[in-house]
Amino acid sequence: MTDRNGATPLLEMRGINTHYGAVHILKDVELAIYPGELVCLLGGNASGKSTTLKTLLGMVTPTTGDVVLDGEVVNGKPTSYLVERGVTMVPENRRLFKRLSVKENLELGAYLRTDRDGIQRDLERVYSMFPRVYERLSQKSGTLSGGEQQMVAMGRALMSNPRVLLMDEPSMGLAPALVQTNFELIEQIHQEGVAIFMVEQNANMALSIADRGWVLQTGRVVLDDTADALMANPELRASYLGEA
Amino acid sequence: MTTAMRHKAAQKTGVDQFLTFLRVVLSFFIITGLVMFVLQQINPDNPIAARINPDATGLTADQFEGLVISGLSQGAMYGLIALGYSMVYGVLGFINFAHGEVFMVGAMTGMIVSNKLDEAGAWESNFLLSLLFIIVVAIVCSTATAVIMERVAYRPLRGAPRLIPLITSIGVSFLIQNISVVLLGPGAKSYPTLPDWLADKRSILFFEIEGTKIMVLVVAAISMAGLWFLVERTKTGKAMRAVAEDKEIASLMGIDVNKTIVTTFAVGGAMAGVAGILWGILFRSVIHTTGFLPGIKAFSAAVVGGIGNLGGAMAGGLSLGSAESLAPLMVLEPWGIGGVSQLKDAVAFLVLIFVLLVRPTGLFGERLSSEDRA
Secondary structure, three states, rough: OOOOOOOOOEEEEEEEEEOOOOOOEEEEEEEEEOOEEEEEEEEEOOOHHHHHHHOOOOOOOOOOOEEEEOEEOOOOOOHHHHOOOOOEEEOOOOOOOOEEHHHHHHHHHHOOOHHHHHHHHHHHHHHHHOOHHHHOOOOOOOHOOHHHHHHHHHHHHOOOOOOEEEEEEEOOOOOHHHHHHHHHHHHHHHHOEEEEEEOOOOHHHHHHHOOOOEEEEEEOOOEEHHHHHHHHHHHHHHHHOOOO | HHHHHHHHOOOOOOOHHHHHHHHHHHHHHHHHHHHHHHHHHHHOOOHHHHHOOOOOOOOOOHHHHHHHHHHHHHHHHHHHHHHHHHHHHHHHHHOOOHHHHHHHHHHHHHHHHHHHHHHHHHHHHHHHHHHHHHHHHHHHHHHHHHHHHHHHHHHHHOOOOOOOHHHHHHHHHHHHHHHHHHHHHOOOOOOOOOOHHHHOOOEOOOEEHHHHHHHHHHHHHHHHHHHHHHHHHHHHHHHHHHHHHHHHHHHHHHOOOOHHHHHHHHHHHHOOOOHHHHHHHHEEEOOOOOHHHHHHHHHHHHHHOOOOOHHHHHHHHHHHHHHHHHHHHHHHHHHHHOOHHHHHHHHHHHHHHHHHOOOOOOOOOOOOHHHHHH
16 A cells, blocks of 8 residues: 555545445455545446445445544444545436535535535635536526536535545546546546545546556455556556557 | 337327327316306306206305315315325335324324313313414324334335335224224214304405314415425425435435434324314314325325425315315216215316326426436
8 A cells, every 4th residue: 555654544444345245345455545635446347346435435334344534443334424524425427416406405515514604615615616506506406417417516525525525437427528527627626635536437537637546356456556557557458448 | 229119119009099088088078067067157048058967056156165165275184184195205205105194193182182172161262272282282193103103114114115115004004093993982073163253254355264264274374384494495304305316315415314204204294283183173073084085185186286296285185175176066067967066085086087197297296307317
């Protein structure tokens, strides 16, 4: 694991094993996300990427091993416990509340917060990041275009004032032009000092903006390196970048 | 899609043709009935009206007004019950058939408490305060019933296929009815007599309305406004709507999904409790099976309005109530059908069938667009 000169990781997985019934999904997974970095977890279908996210968020309880937030073991804590402490996720396919207005979607992002001033400040931050969202505040979010919905999804996640943002397949199901916008948005959020943990199949895209990454194969971390090294890795190029 | 499949999709099946036939026949029946009614009202001696049903008498303005008002006041009561069906369906996706019993519990507790108040003399001397009190007690008991029901019967089935809680709810319904028989006996029980001043007619705009019905409409309107405020304007309501749409993402927002589901049952139960008292005021008699018919009708109202849609539940209740009050005389009688005033219940369900034939999503139901399903 990349050593960060003794800095404490923000969010960690220590020797995680996860089962769905008898099926062994994650096998001895070790990950550490440090404050303010942009990292990615690469892997194909059914490699355990989504389970990793769900385990990190407490939606799935690991059989063995610990999920550690700020040095505290948080296994078995409800998702709300992690959200309150600065972990949140932008789910795959955005998953907005389509029948609710854009404003309500954003407010739900801040559901657990009670600091009115802070919420207002963050709302304005989201408006200034995404002026298009501001124009659509009272519309039902289901009526927005795909790109606008992506902005609302990110804005909603930012409303919980996260320290680490988990992104589930940000390029999934989007038109190529939107994928580009999306990754620009991710970088923009990253520049605001939020750590980003991105789970992706699109290795090229993810590695082009990430600091470092892991490769997950049938539930096991097979590669753990800096983004540049992973880009250059012939094994990865063979299996994920489509070069035989 | 292959050509063969497209061909098949375009082709109407026998079922489609049958449904179209039903739509046409029912629409014809209703429209013709209404036209004949209107003709008869214009001129009772006109040959068409007289020929089809010589016995039909038509309606005087007073009768019509009375039917509209009593239809609306019963409809408001159905609407209040329908909210509970619709809310639970919205959040959990199953029909809680025991919801009619939650309403019955409200009516029963109202009966017990109002009789106690009557013995103490408060019912007569301080009616409005007593009414408020029994409403509060009914809300508390109905809410408790709904919440306990969720905890004991439905929560253990959270992951099960939807048919299972649905069947369970029928069992819960029988259970509550029988508990009522054990505790209070099988006979019908009555509410104390309402004060005379309440029954007096008052004129509001162009209408002369009985005080009782004004009261029913006012109480229903206040409750619905309160519910609307809760659902649309508060954080709890926002959480309820979020949970109804996507539980996983709602919990990602930090919403306690279980707690929100309990809140939904509680609010639905409170509305049913209010409806129970309205029943008591309108009919003054309650028995352990009281919940059944209004429950089923309220369920129909929820479907007519578009299940899962709260505005729809209210509108569905009002239209169902008005239809069952007006349609027998305005549609059935001109056709020469006898004993129409006893066909009220049949009419309520015919309305349901008609709406489902013409607009399967209900009056205000939204069809999911293809994008929503993706």
